[in-house]
Amino acid sequence: MKGIPTVLITVSPEVSAQMRPPRALYPKGFKVGNSLGRPGMRELQKQVLRDALELLTDDTRPGSIKTIEYPEYGEQYEPPRVKKLSG
Amino acid sequence: MTISRKCVPFTPFERELSKSTLAIVTAGGVHLKDQEPFNIADELGDLTYREILPDVDSSRLMVTHHHYDHTDADQDINVVFPIDVLRDLEAEGFIGGIAKKHIGYMGYTMQLKAMYEGTAREIANDIDKTSRADAVVLTGG
Numbered sequence: 001m002k003g004i005p006t007v008l009i010t011v012s013p014e015v016s017a018q019m020r021p022p023r024a025l026y027p028k029g030f031k032v033g034n035s036l037g038r039p040g041m042r043e044l045q046k047q048v049l050r051d052a053l054e055l056l057t058d059d060t061r062p063g064s065i066k067t068i069e070y071p072e073y074g075e076q077y078e079p080p081r082v083k084k085l086s087g
Numbered sequence: 088m089t090i091s092r093k094c095v096p097f098t099p100f101e102r103e104l105s106k107s108t109l110a111i112v113t114a115g116g117v118h119l120k121d122q123e124p125f126n127i128a129d130e131l132g133d134l135t136y137r138e139i140l141p142d143v144d145s146s147r148l149m150v151t152h153h154h155y156d157h158t159d160a161d162q163d164i165n166v167v168f169p170i171d172v173l174r175d176l177e178a179e180g181f182i183g184g185i186a187k188k189h190i191g192y193m194g195y196t197m198q199l200k201a202m203y204e205g206t207a208r209e210i211a212n213d214i215d216k217t218s219r220a221d222a223v224v225l226t227g228g
Binding site for chain 2: 002003004005006007008009010011012016019020021022031032033034035036037038039040042045046049050052053054056057062063
């Protein structure tokens, strides 16, 4: 298997960074459950997906997560933090 | 084969987006309403996944996942599984096409080793062999 190029859209950048994704987009301030934006906001959803897909053709550094702001999203949320787990 | 670091492998992308076929793989617990829901009663999580075909009517999709608030996805599945968005990008020529298979699984598990060495590989093989995807968009909740 030669492998498949991937790009991740994450709303939990700190958690996702632990897996060192080859390409990842964090739409800043989007809450968990809103990876592409809010319901019905198709233009915003399209822009987020275009931005994510364009990372496929960029020179990305695995583990780095690109943050982009989308003011049209509205109210912003704090992303989840990494929890320290035992075991 | 042993894996010393649990990192996502880097695979180069050497195509043009406008000529490429895309698949979606989501950990957001997405599946068809007539597919078996993920087992949220099992505290260990559910290691299975569901196949979603490219011509799916997005109103036939739903979420079974108890570790994030999917109220918004219940209204518009595209917020976690952007199949209609992908169709729009295909229509405008931004991408070349939509893959023959997409995947939903429940990205919550206490069985990390089984997920990483079992389910994740099965999904990757399935996508590699049957979806004809040139690249994959991954989403969580």
